Amino acid sequence: MLRFAEEIVLLALNDETGRISRNVPEQSLEAAIAGALLMELDFMNRIDSDPESITLVKSDPTGDPLLDETISILGSVGDKTPITKALAKLMLRADEFEGRLLAALVHKGILQEKDKSFLWIKGERTYPAIDGREESEVRTRIRMIILTDTIPDPRDVVIVALMESCRLHRNVFIHEELASCRKRIAEIGKMDFIAQGIQQVMEFKEKQPIEEIAHA
Numbered sequence: 366m367l368r369f370a371e372e373i374v375l376l377a378l379n380d381e382t383g384r385i386s387r388n389v390p391e392q393s394l395e396a397a398i399a400g401a402l403l404m405e406l407d408f409m410n411r412i413d414s415d416p417e418s419i420t421l422v423k424s425d426p427t428g429d430p431l432l433d434e435t436i437s438i439l440g441s442v443g444d445k446t447p448i449t450k451a452l453a454k455l456m457l458r459a460d461e462f463e464g465r466l467l468a469a470l471v472h473k474g475i476l477q478e479k480d481k482s483f484l485w486i487k488g489e490r491t492y493p494a495i496d497g498r499e500e501s502e503v504r505t506r507i508r509m510i511i512l513t514d515t516i517p518d519p520r521d522v523v524i525v526a527l528m529e530s531c532r533l534h535r536n537v538f539i540h541e542e543l544a545s546c547r548k549r550i551a552e553i554g555k556m557d558f559i560a561q562g563i564q565q566v567m568e569f570k571e572k573q574p575i576e577e578i579a580h581a
Contacts, residue, residue: 448562
């Protein structure tokens with residue numbers, strides 16, 4: 366099973382270019398990655414969440430370096446942290462985390478890494494999917510939940526909430542579908558406290574830098 370953060374990175378990738386889609390604002394993806402890591406810990410009962418805060422319940426190693434690092438970051442600011450501050454702390458590292466998530470997807474045989482360097486000119490790496498099966502599975506799950514009356518299970522609530530937080534609707538639904546499904550997406554997205562925190566931190570960052578939110 367893929368981690369939430371891996372699923373959201375897969376959804377954010379452009380199938381043709383192997384790069385993050387232009388439809389996805391950079392800070393929105395950073396917030397979604399931060400939220401995904403917290404949500405994973407929530408499912409593992411390592412943290413508790415309420416509408417305002419994250420409480421660190423267990424700090425022993427999970428066996429997953431990225432999640433262990435997330436726990437360490439949470440622990441550095443105390444056992445109980447405002448959700449927006451926890452998210453902002455993780456967002457400061459989100460660019461690095463994104464690279465590690467892409468590397469993990471390459472290691473799992475889901476993406477391939479291509480170097481666009483030309484002669485002595487250093488280029489960028491792209492990450493096209495090998496067969497697209499995993500990404501298709503995530504998209505299919507989301508579409509089934511949103512376009513039908515299917516009751517989402519807790520993990521599906523999370524991935525829909527993350528999709529909502531980083532504006533990935535256009536990567537999953539065609540334009541004609543969006544008008545009819547936006548309300549349901551928003552309703553499901555509100556079912557998770559951490560997802561609500563993502564919305565808050567995105568509102569806060571319009572008035573102050575993420576660095577200030579992280580160190581408030």
